[in-house]
Amino acid sequence: MMKNKWIAILLIAVLAILPGTFSLMVPPKVEAQTVSASTTTHSWQVSFTEAIKESKITDDNVYVTNSKNKKVPATITLGDDKKTLIISDLAPGSYKLHVNKEAFARSGTKTASQVIPFTIIEKLEAVKSEKELQQYFEALLANHSQKELDYETSVEMASSEDKASAKDASTTNNQVEGVEEGDIVVVKDDFIYAVKDQSITVVDAKDPKNLKLATTIKLKGSQYISKLALYNNLLIAIGDEYLEKAATSMSTATLYDISNPKNPKFIREVGQEGYLQDIRITNDTLYLIGNMYPNYWMLREQKVPDLKPKTFDSLEGKEYKSLPLEKISILPNTMDGTYSLITAIDLKNGAKTTANTKGYLGGSSGLYMSENALYLTTPIYDGSPAVPAAGRITDMIWMPRTTDTQVFKWNVDGTAMNFVGTTKVKGSVLNQYSMDEYEGNFRIVTTEGNMWDEQNISRNHLFILDKNLQQLGAVKDLAPGEKVYSARFMGEKAYVVTFKQVDPLFVIDVANPKNPTVLGELKIPGFSNYLHPLDDTHLIGIGYDTEQRYDANSKRNFTVTTNMKMSLFDVSDFQNPKEQSSVKIGGKGSYSDVQYNPKALFRNPEYNYFGFPVVLYEAGKGDEIVYKGQGAQIYEITADKGIVLKGNIINESTGEQYENWEQLVQRVVYIDDALYTVARNEVKSYRLKDFKQLDTLTIK
Structure with missing residues (x-):
């Protein structure tokens, strides 16, 4: 599994070579590598074996013509390797790139001018036949083989919300209102549902002084649960199952009717091949979003494997079925051998109707979803190999680095998913909180480069794109030499934390999408890994304190983390947070x-409480740390009083060196006036107003 994953990462960085696209000249003549079509409205790239003089990229030496052989305006950029040209800002159509021999660094008698045809396509490419699907993967294999053969003379390049119950109880901390994300513990109608490996523990918490085990829902022996979600009287268990006979994994959604929590009824199981990125529930629809990597390497052995992803729906029988060709498309500007899979399940009427799975060739790793749109992101990798010893390919070490992020967008309406388009932004995205949709515009925060690279220091950017993913505005080159540690969008403001030695919190006005502006910044020691809105003018930051130390060998200062830290930021004066x-x-x-x-x-919200599970250590001798206890801490946080510790629910160490994994608090939840800590082998109840312990339920 890991082997396939690394192969997939490697392939992301390699530009596919399609035989017959154009003539290739053998060394020492200039050789070009590219794909003939770029299914994106934004850019197309080509790599040469010979370096190009940046000063020679002029309208006379390097230019683009259209199908009528007329020059057209285009943005032509030279890549960092000095051998790659990126052509952007072109409308869909057929073009030719002209590179006169004078543009190459060694423009001798054996160097010829290059004319390379290419096409810009703005829509998805549907897979029309089994043969076409096989050719897609054969092209990947050909490219991989070409890379092994030609590495010394060429440089490759990257191309509905659950209805509220009458009880006041905990809900999942979702990013977007109206878009449910699920968690390992959920609460409904005085019952707590918690994940435990291949089962779901159902706890009757009607009487917090007398906790009871209501039942245990056991899944199949090969099925592990990763999270739970609720929709009306449905409990949805999200997991993965390894199919030994098929030598593959399935991401699954198993649905139960919990009208009677003590006796849940199985309704349906839906699955898609591969591993799961995440789920979302909105507008009465469950979305499973994942990736699948087919074993197309068998094509080298003259075998023809089934290259289509498998799906499963218990309502349609017990067999795993291959996804029909009409449900498979090729994402624009991708050729990495991985599928992005999206399964949409209609949850209305007991989830007994439509399930729609679509497969898109082109993998993804990041995800953001609003009520009406799904955005997937994938890193674009670049890297330079070490020089091979004695020309041996096996001695090459390829160190990938993320350079850019490709964004894909779908409009969603129930089980209908309509692809909108794609774009590329500079830098890599940290997580889903670095993305946001507001009034139809997509906002994304990225870090470009590596903050430890003194030759090419890191920079941070914020981009705002319209509904068609065209750039409206941007804030670029924020905090040079640092990287993004957390971000949060709150309507017309964006908050970004970067870090290297201190923690700047940037306040950015994004009210005008065409002109986002940094209003102010605050520099303090440490950094925040997560930002949570308290109100319109206050943010909670959770992260670490840091301190500076000196390394006598390198004669440089370096930064180390010390204790955890929680901060309350007042941003009412945006210029002076x-x-x-x-x-x-x-x-x-x-x-x-x-x-x-x-x-x-x-x-x-009633008590203004915020809390979390915690494991406490403290510094010992030298670099040692000493275990002090585990449990949870609850704080009252208000704009008036700041942060006040209210509940210190810690089981202090009695000589143990490390925490007990079985007793680690996984989640803290509440029902009415009682608080509950949930661990793998126990649930404890407390009085919410003063945290007096009420009961303990041991789970075997």
């Missing part, structure tokens, strides 16, 4: 899942 309040949590080595998984954040 302030850290209004802060608390230190534990010492060196302390951590919480909330740092990287916002689902772990506990929220109770």
